[in-house]
Amino acid sequence: MPGMNSEHAREHLVMRMPDNGGNDTNNFVQWRHAPAREWKFCPLCSHALCSRVWDGKDRRYCEHCGFVYWERALPAAAVLVYEPARQDVLLVTRRYPPAAGGLTFPGGGIELGESVAAAAVREVREETGVHVAIDRQFGTWSTPTNETIISFFLGHPVGGQLSAGTDALEARYFPLATAPSLVFDLHDMVLRLFRTEMLMAFHSWDHS
Numbered sequence: 001m002p003g004m005n006s007e008h009a010r011e012h013l014v015m016r017m018p019d020n021g022g023n024d025t026n027n028f029v030q031w032r033h034a035p036a037r038e039w040k041f042c043p044l045c046s047h048a049l050c051s052r053v054w055d056g057k058d059r060r061y062c063e064h065c066g067f068v069y070w071e072r073a074l075p076a077a078a079v080l081v082y083e084p085a086r087q088d089v090l091l092v093t094r095r096y097p098p099a100a101g102g103l104t105f106p107g108g109g110i111e112l113g114e115s116v117a118a119a120a121v122r123e124v125r126e127e128t129g130v131h132v133a134i135d136r137q138f139g140t141w142s143t144p145t146n147e148t149i150i151s152f153f154l155g156h157p158v159g160g161q162l163s164a165g166t167d168a169l170e171a172r173y174f175p176l177a178t179a180p181s182l183v184f185d186l187h188d189m190v191l192r193l194f195r196t197e198m199l200m201a202f203h204s205w206d207h208s
């Protein structure tokens with residue numbers, strides 16, 4: 001198959017690396033969004049998949065049971081946790097690739113059966129220990145590769161105990177005005193947008 005070689009596969013291979021002596025049950029879990037061409041067998045009946053055009057696009061298809069792999073972007077949620085008294089934002093240092101060690105907003109994938117807002121609240125609690133109340137949706141964007149869709153919410157802390165957990169190496173507050181750049185372009189764009197929004201809100205209030 002064109003483009004399907006081991007070099008290409010390696011390039012996309014991103015795994016959680018063992019970092020605590022093998023006690024992490026997620027050590028060998030793939031994070032990546034596996035491209036459709038890498039799906040080899042039907043998940044329902046285990047026959048080999050073939051390619052067939054549906055709606056003008058090549059899809060992986062099972063001739064035995066009729067299963068079609070409809071490739072979708074992955075839905076995710078993230079939260080700008082803003083502490084208004086100190087004008088701080090809550091950021092996490094990523095524990096796992098891609099971009100391990102980089103700073104982002106807390107967030108992650110939406111589970112089936114979970115609302116987008118519930119996922120946002122849960123991810124903040126899992127990664128930072130902070131219980132958050134959602135104030136409003138900030139915006140929804142695709143990541144630069146269009147593989148993931150992230151809904152960003154604005155929220156404020158209402159309880160919990162700040163401590164890094166699950167996918168986070170560290171969780172801490174940074175002053176909004178001086179927070180460092182975030183490792184993913186979309187997260188960083190959202191941070192800069194929020195900073196500008198708060199600055200403009202402050203100035204319009206100041207001069208009214």
Ligand SMILES: [Zn+2]
Pocket residue numbers: 042043044045046047062063064065066067
């Ligand atoms: Zn099948």
